[in-house]
Amino acid sequence: MAEPLKIGVLASGNGSNLQAIIDRIEAGGIRAQIACVITNNADAFALERAKRHGIPALFLDHRLFASREEYDAALVEKLRGHGVRLVLLAGFMRIITPVLLNAFPLSIMNIHPALLPAFPGLHAQRQALQYGVKVSGCTVHFVDEGTDTGPIIMQAAVAVLDDDTEETLASRIRREEHRIYPEAVRLFVENSLKVVGRRVTITDDTVSTRS
Ligand code: GRF
Numbered sequence: 001m002a003e004p005l006k007i008g009v010l011a012s013g014n015g016s017n018l019q020a021i022i023d024r025i026e027a028g029g030i031r032a033q034i035a036c037v038i039t040n041n042a043d044a045f046a047l048e049r050a051k052r053h054g055i056p057a058l059f060l061d062h063r064l065f066a067s068r069e070e071y072d073a074a075l076v077e078k079l080r081g082h083g084v085r086l087v088l089l090a091g092f093m094r095i096i097t098p099v100l101l102n103a104f105p106l107s108i109m110n111i112h113p114a115l116l117p118a119f120p121g122l123h124a125q126r127q128a129l130q131y132g133v134k135v136s137g138c139t140v141h142f143v144d145e146g147t148d149t150g151p152i153i154m155q156a157a158v159a160v161l162d163d164d165t166e167e168t169l170a171s172r173i174r175r176e177e178h179r180i181y182p183e184a185v186r187l188f189v190e191n192s193l194k195v196v197g198r199r200v201t202i203t204d205d206t207v208s209t210r211s
Helices: 016-026 045-052 068-081 098-103 124-131 166-189
Strands: 005-011 032-039 057-059 086-089 108-112 135-142 152-159 193-196 199-202
Touching (some): 005 045, 005 068, 016 045, 016 086, 016 166, 032 068, 045 057, 086 166, 108 166, 124 135, 124 166, 166 193
Parallel strands (some): 005 086, 032 057
Antiparallel strands (some): 108 135, 135 152
């Protein structure tokens, strides 16, 4: 049998999406291995989560690099050194450059807490509340050179309630993030994603986008 596909996760904070993916792998739901977790924040709880699961965890301080490109080159070196084939951005608070993108073509995913193309960038839940939408959600997409603009892999919708605050909406969206991000990873690992231009189709009968 082939070796499990190696995944590298880049995170800056809590790492709850990292945890959801670790849990799904450990439960046998994804034939993959998280080969390394890299953060640009020494205090990221994602580092602790990785250590608890025996995953190599590394803090790479972007302030030590003269440019975004040099930082990304260091990321590429570390990721390649761990044999990574799929890179997951999981709350990674940095704009990435073509140095990283070109090293992993159509092999970098991100999760965004809105139904793209609505509300890209920071504070997506706040943007949704301020706009007054009745439905928001989350999006897993391949990363391209824009901010939250790459081909969409999966989305899940949640209702926006009249009494929602940024926190309550974020927490309802997060539950869906933890469901669809591991699912999108599984589809990639099983080679079930077909990308034609902006459109990603799923060649897997077992997938359901419903809760
Ligand atoms: C999530 O809301 C994700 O959509 C966004 O950053 C947040 C990361 O949360 N990209 P966590 O670190 O995975 O808990």
